[in-house]
Amino acid sequence: MDTHLYLMCYQTEALIASQLEATDFGSYMAIGTQKKTFGNTAFFEIDATQCLNEFGVSSLEELCKPHSDGSPKRSKYLSVYRVLERVPLSAFGKLHLVTRDGRVLSLEGQTLEPGANVAGDGPYMYAELCPLTPRVVSQLNPYDFCQKLTDQSVQVSVPKLFFAHTQLKIKDDSLASYLPYRNPEHVVACVREVQDRTQKPSKTVDRNPPLMAFYRTVDSGFYLGGSEGVKFYPFPDTKTLDAEHHRWWRSASMG
Secondary structure (H helix, E strand, C coil): CCCEEEEECCCCCEEEEECCCHHHHHHHHHHCCCCCCCCCEEEEEECHHHCHHHHCCCCHHHHCCCCCCCCCCCCEEEECCCCHHHCCHHHEEEEEEECCCCCEEEECCEEECCCCCCCCCCCEEEEEEECCCCEEEECCCHHHHHHHHCCCCCCCCCCEEEEEEECCCEECCEECCCCCCCCHHHHHHHHHHHHHCCCCCEEEEECCCCCCCCHHHEEEEEEEEECCEEEEEECCCHHHHHHHCHHHHHHHHHC
16 A cells, blocks of 8 residues: 655645545545545645655655554644745645545646746736735736745745736726635735836735635646746646536536
8 A cells, every 4th residue: 555745735734644545635635534624725746755854754654554454544744834845846746636525636747947937918916825825916927926935035035935826807997706806906906006116016915815716716827936946737727627627627616
């Protein structure tokens, strides 16, 4: 029975060993335990060979053994503090997005080259997910935004950041009605502010935003990076989601 290493990264951090495959683990974390609060979650597959020593672990198999009846060990927590920054970027594998009823969508990552922009023209809306949690509008594209916030020569920075590029559509000074952001007038005002100034290209919209119906707001995808570079996890378009991942998309659209 194989033992896997997963990193929870949705407004919280945890490194967890499990004998469950990714889809079963996602379902377990969403609906199979009373420890989970209501809502979505997300986690990465991690290459254990690249980071176990950092967490003082020599063998996953010794820590995560089947139960006496032969059933798999579902979760063994290895760390819950400053996890993201201690795992090298090269160790991050697939990103798994889990809905509140336990359905899992898996995304493959790819290296984002310096200066590359896969998110179209700005301004942009970002949902920071780990270790920070604000919602931000910015004139910086995802690569530059990630590099700026993880620049360790700056006093206010983080070693590594995981965030999503989310939809932002404004017409006639009004936010599109299908976007579930609270206080839409404030969102528009923040966008206009970053458009009108050059010295400060980003502005916090909400320090601790609710993430109801979050997945249906995702635009180009998810980004993870720091001094080692940036990885991009493309999010499928609506047509693909509806045709190839219908059950997940239906669940994701509801909350």
